[in-house]
Amino acid sequence: MMSTSEIPQLHVMFLPFFGLGHMIPTLDMAKLFGARGVKTTIITTPVNSPVFSKAIQRISKDLGVQIGIKIINFPCAEVGLPDGCENLNAIPKGEAYTEMTIIFLKALSMLQEPVEQLLSEFKPNCLVADMFFTWANESATKFGIPRLLFNGSSSFYLCTTACMMMYEPYKHVSSDSEPFVVPGLPGDIKLTKKQLPEFMLSNDDENEFAKLLKKTNGEDLKSYGVVVNSFYELEPTYADYCRNILGKRTWHIGPLSLCNKNFEDKALRGKQASIDENECLKWLNSKKPDSVVYICFGSGANFNSDQLMEIAMGIEASGQDFIWVVREDKKDEDGNEDWLPEGFEKRMEGKGLIIRGWAPQVLILEHESIGGMVTHCGWNSTLEGVTAGVPMVTWPLFADQFYNEKLVNQVLKNIGVGVGVQEMITNMGVSVVKREAIEKALKEIMVGDGAEEMKKRAKGLGLMARRAVEEGGSSCSDLNALIEELSSLSQF
Template sequence: MCSENSQLHIFFLPNLAHGHMIPMVEIAKLVASRGVMATIVTTPLNVPLVSRTISTCTKINILTIKFPSAEVDLPEGCEFFDSNTPLHMMPRFMKASSLLQDPLEQLLSAYHPDCFVADAFFTWATTAAAKFNIPRLVFQGTSFFALCALECIRLYEPQKNVSSDSETFVIPNFPDEIKLTRMQLPVIARTSQDSEFIAKLFKVVSDSEEMSFGVLVNSFYELEPAYADHYRKVLGRKAWHIGPVSLYNNEEKAKRGNESSIAENDCLKWLDSKKPDSVVYVCFGSLTKFNDSQLREIALGLEAAGQQFIWVVKKGENNKEEKEEWLPEGFEKRIEGRGLIIRGWAPQVLILDHEAVGGFVTHCGWNSTLEGVAAGVSMITWPGAFEQFYNEKLVTEVLKIGVSLGDKTCDGPLGVSITSEALEKALNRIMVGDEAMEIRSRVKAFAEKARQALKEGGSSYSDLNALIEELAATSKHK
């Protein structure tokens, strides 16, 4: 590694939610492995989460800035957005994020790093960095496919040309013919007055990105080449693909995110007793939280399918004595040995990477989707909100490495309703038969390409090198 990289210093400001924080901290570890000094800026209550993830990295520092809870009427100690945070608090979190600009500028002035990487939703970051002549990189926590879809729909508004929420339209100016309905769009792209505020926010996000030094994307070129090219060459965005970052530092898989709700050894011991590709992993990310009736449908579908499974359930994780009325009577006894329920946080990458896991029921958040790809695991797609419906289209129609649970509409972070029969059918489709074998073969091929991308000379390795060299050259000419 070029010795001049040791002179580079990069600031990282992750958004205060698991899906944003985990990959950005891993990017900080990745650049630190190339001899670059990295500093993660976060709030006091989030320091333990960051610290346990970077425990072995000596070239990463942590600086804190106060989270303005009182200024936006958030409860004291509410510095992180997850499934237990009431949805009505989201606008307050967004307001609090905007108030981080002043203390962050004080740090930029004091330390004057060579680059400032900030989450896409910190729209003020480009202006803040420009005050100190510091290049700002945008971290976009989703796929090139979703980024292209979001921008094309924002620019051309095809959803306004259909007469109902269920009528399909084609995404304009897109590499593949992808059909959507209005109800499959993130709330930001719908036409209701409710979404006007969010639509304006995403316009600001797009403008901030366009004025920035460039965009970091947690993906690899071989996964979505047409969309990486479209984003850069057609939409004109400067971007570097550097993923999958979940493959970096494999020895610390269990330390990602919260403390696990199950002992690592217990989980591995259970998986070790299973045959290769025989277990389905069922998990819906850090925000999705289902009601009792939907949890019951999932339980019934898992039982009826007869497949072995690990099911991550958030319901009741804060109250261990809570009566679990969603659980069918006698369910755990009937699935004993065949199924494992994890109540709370699971070591997801550790589980997906185990040879016994052959299927993944996922909400299609990009972190989970890419982790499934990197592990070579076939997917059942169950998107619920945000850009997850776009990622589902990439998985099922472009890459053909998963199957959809059927017609769904975007109901927000609580997810969408699915019957036990639909789940049972999809589980058997992804685990048994010729189609299952074809899908598994395709996703395992992508997993190998993901590993190659991160090796010296690989596409992601080379893109990160190019970025570091460009930042070093920029720093010299200041």
């Protein structure tokens, strides 16, 4: 038996999916492991490495936590992607988006060999790999180490997806809009075919994208376990269902965003903000507590000008102070912005702030003047809204987002209201939500009859989130138990 001093340092390698929504929480994970004395290494590609390297320099300087980076080449030329298209967010929106996404996902299969070369060379004790690397279990087994799966969503998502694939209730409805109860799932959760991810309804033989995504959903049971960016108190019924009914080994170690303690880490999380952070805070400081609504649709949404016009008109009609984040490329061929009503910004001067590009979201959400949020229900944003303790207007678009909306508006009871979207948006050019619905939802969470009760409940969940990551909290304890288990495995 080795003495404690002879036990080698635990080494965990992280392989994130190359999209900002997956890379950002993976860096947070590596930071958490590193802060507990674990040697951590992130595997990435040349174009994606700056997202990690700049943050790692700050982490090393401020916390003394060393996180390594190993770079492998992404096979753009081999699969026919434009040079430098190494990130899902780099794929241009348009008619070819789905086709290019399929090619991008196929390219991931070509990374198995270079990743295995790293595993052979550095001999880590564990590989934490994103769900999209469907070969990661095979690779980890080859080197005799556990593979932990990171799927970037909640236990509620894991449970709902498992029940949907097990029972296929959508095959027994008479129309795409007929509601059905998800069998076997606690909580009487109802969905329609229109709200399901496209891959679930597709024939495997016809759709390569569907084939790959279905495969990812079987990998969690083959892996050693699943790390979940959530906390037990948020979804105890589904955390227990995952472990006890579905038999998934899960560790809830979130909210991961809370590992960012200082101003710089919050301000520069993900990318350089498109606005001076101090100017943004100065503007927020001029507002009353709980008086500003934050509107953001994540890094993947790309509304057309008609929909953006409806949002602008809905905001103005609601009379609420706001921060609105819009993708920076919303200009016509002549460089003009045709998506704002004439004179909008002048009329909104002092009432609103438009951020064109990337926003320091965590920094904004935790400011006391933020009283509500409009979200696309991507899991990172949803959990950051919960952590900040703000009510939400839910506006799901695709992927897991309708499931997340159900969690916010039904399971968590009264911390959000839907804007009224009833179907998956496969074409961002379609304008589906009118200004009247937007106005109504904004007023409901900010000044409606139930707004105070909603804010009270949301703030309670925010406090729970922060307690979970403190010493003795559920997420802190889960992470410590996971590291202890991996350390124990590494000694044999």
